[in-house]
Amino acid sequence: MREINIASVIVAKRKEKGLTQDALADYMGVTKASVSKWETAQSYPDITLLPQLATFFNISIDELMGYMPQMTADDIKRTYQKLSLDFSEKPFDAVYDSCQLIIKKYFACFPLLLKMALLLINHSMLTNGLERQADVIKEAISLCERVRTESDDVWLVKQANSYEALGQLMVNEPIMVIDRLEDTIKPLMADEMTLSYAYQQLGQTEKSKNVLQVSIYQHLLTILGFAPLYFQLVAGDPQKFEEALERFIKLAKLFDVDRLNQNIMAQLYYAAAQIQAMAGNIESGLSLIEAYTEVCIAIKFPLEMKGDHFFDSIDGWLKELLDSEGVPRSEKVIKESMLIGLTQNPAFSMMKDDIRFKQCIYKINDYIGGKSHG
The missing domain is CATH 1.25.40 (Serine Threonine Protein Phosphatase 5, Tetratricopeptide repeat)
Structure with missing residues (x-):
């Protein structure tokens, strides 16, 4: 970000043109003392002089003032x-x-x-x-x-x-x-497939594969991202909930998403654990909380995103995505939210004295303290 700094701009542009303060003063119709004060930020040019001064230096008024209305x-x-x-x-x-x-x-x-x-x-x-x-x-x-x-x-x-x-x-x-x-919400257009075929016709196999892998990865995370809300919608039907949980977890295991994207899996396990706890299914709830804990403490900072042996063409795309988007919350806020999610959720109150639940709290506390886990 750049602040308004007309003084340094005038100095730089005047020297760039090889002019003295006297020469600039003559052109602007002011005294040399006025130009000197402009350049030392003791005063500013009258607003009516800004267009003439900017035109003389062949720059915009925004540039003259050192002001950038747009950020990079x-x-x-x-x-x-x-x-x-x-x-x-x-x-x-x-x-x-x-x-x-x-x-x-x-x-x-x-x-x-x-x-x-x-x-x-x-x-x-x-x-x-x-x-x-x-x-x-x-x-x-x-x-x-x-x-x-x-x-x-x-x-x-x-x-x-x-x-x-x-x-x-x-x-x-x-x-x-x-x-x-x-x-x-419109019918899905398979633009990725069209683009992949185009690269393939040009003999650019790696590009073609990259497009499809990126698309598969995005759709996979989108499907798993729907899980928490879907769990809520079928929570009143235990059979449907169990079937949904089994299918989502099988899909995640098939693509090893516990390693690929811990955040999406933490949300899935947490949402399922909450529903099981509220239904009184303590054993299943504890197992899901343990799974939640393991994916949470597997998150490494500074955050990096990588593919695996299946998604072997997306590392560059993931890095570019992370570089452009950044991390939505700071490391401290992310870590603290992991613990708050367990300790302050009334749905888990029945589990708070269970040794397995306490071990999960200990592991996350330990993780927040900066110790690593295998």
């Missing part, structure tokens, strides 16, 4: 990561105020606004009280709405639509979610 992708990523870390270490409102300053300064940078919306959604649970949390989420929704209605980037608009719906769901506005998403 790297700047956006660094900003997100810094603020995410700040949320884990500083008072929420102090970091929230910093977010507001950045949003106001770069209100025309739609990729940044979208990231800020996601940042607020991901950290809204750190607020004090549900009312404050709802206010923060509504701020994120408003940022998404701005991107959705004013951006010309189709992909940004699509993402904004999704994040906006997520925020609306979190503040209990299901009708708004349906209005936002209902018309977006």
Whole structure:
């Protein structure tokens, strides 16, 4: 990010042209003392002189002032990561105020606004009280709405639509979610297959394989990502729930997702354990909590994503994805949420004195302390 700094820009551009302060003063119709004050930031050019000064240096007024209304992708990523870390270490409102300053300064940078919306959604649970949390989420929704209605980037608009719906769901506005998403559910277009065939026709076998592997990987995680909600929908029918749990876990085991993506599996195991605990199925619930614990403590930081012997062409894509998207929450917040999920969920209260449950708590506590596990 660059601050407004017209003084250094004038100095640099004047020297670039090989001009003295006298020469610039003559051209602008001001005194040498005025130019000197501009360059030492003791005063600024009158606003009516900015177009003439920018034209003389053949730059825009924004460039003259050292102001960039748009952030680079790297700047956006660094900003997100810094603020995410700040949320884990500083008072929420102090970091929230910093977010507001950045949003106001770069209100025309739609990729940044979208990231800020996601940042607020991901950290809204750190607020004090549900009312404050709802206010923060509504701020994120408003940022998404701005991107959705004013951006010309189709992909940004699509993402904004999704994040906006997520925020609306979190503040209990299901009708708004349906209005936002209902018309977006269309028959699947197999563009990946078409692209893969195109690469194959060109003899680019590796490219063809990469496209299909990336698609298979994404669809696999999407299917498993549906599991927690589907478990809730069939929780009232024990037979259907058991069948759903068995199928999702078999699919995950088939593709070794415990190793490929611990986060998606942690969500699956946790959701299933909660339903089993609420149904009084303590033994099954404990087994799922143990599985949840093992995938949690297998997550390594700094986070990296890799394929395996089957997904052997996607490492580059995964690295690029992680580099561009970053980690949604800081390491501290991620680790603490693992423990809070077990210790503060009333569904697990019947298990709290069980030795197996206590061992899971101990393992996660140990993991948060930075010790490794085999």
